[in-house]
Amino acid sequence: MITAVLEHRGDTLAVELPCRLCGLQEDLSSIGITWQASSLPVSGTGNIHVSLTADEPVGEMVLSRMGCADLFLDLNRVCQEIDRACPFGYDEFLDMLSPKDDPACDHYLLYRKYELAPPSTAVGLKYLEEEAGRYRTTMENYRHAWLMEMEEAEPERTDDSWEYEEEWER
Numbered sequence: 001m002i003t004a005v006l007e008h009r010g011d012t013l014a015v016e017l018p019c020r021l022c023g024l025q026e027d028l029s030s031i032g033i034t035w036q037a038s039s040l041p042v043s044g045t046g047n048i049h050v051s052l053t054a055d056e057p058v059g060e061m062v063l064s065r066m067g068c069a070d071l072f073l074d075l076n077r078v079c080q081e082i083d084r085a086c087p088f089g090y091d092e093f094l095d096m097l098s099p100k101d102d103p104a105c106d107h108y109l110l111y112r113k114y115e116l117a118p119p120s121t122a123v124g125l126k127y128l129e130e131e132a133g134r135y136r137t138t139m140e141n142y143r144h145a146w147l148m149e150m151e152e153a154e155p156e157r158t159d160d161s162w163e164y165e166e167e168w169e170r
Contacts, residue, residue, distance in 0.1 A: 018079035
């Protein structure tokens with residue numbers, strides 16, 4: 001999603017976000033950075049230079065919402081939340097955040113009727129964290145409705161194997 005390149009006293013570290021927090025702390029200390037990720041600004045410090053890049057649209061969107069005062073811990077947490085909410089790709093999530101004018105191009109249009117919460121009014125990374133939660137809840141609502149539909153369509157089936165058959169391939 002996001003690549004962070006940190007330079008400290010001639011040493012360089014490249015980290016892919018999201019990552020495990022304990023792994024991030026170990027990586028930081030490997031190049032002599034004693035700052036905790038929970039207090040290290042994504043913009044760097046006087047002797048820590050940070051460069052953030054994204055190789056996909058979801059990463060670019062996260063970077064566009066980030067502020068200089070945001071911390072590595074917060075950035076990593078938001079990336080983790082988005083990854084958890086979008087196990088099958090980011091197209092629907094991105095379309096939820098920025099609906100398309102052309103319904104044929106809007107991957108999220110099918111799921112809108114399963115939204116129960118309004119869009120977040122927060123800003124920055126907090127906005128993305130809340131929107132990832134809203135997306136996850138909407139997809140859970142869709143899955144529940146789909147399973148109920150399947151159950152109604154096949155009431156004579158007694159085993160639960162149908163619940164797992166091709167449910168996300170639609």
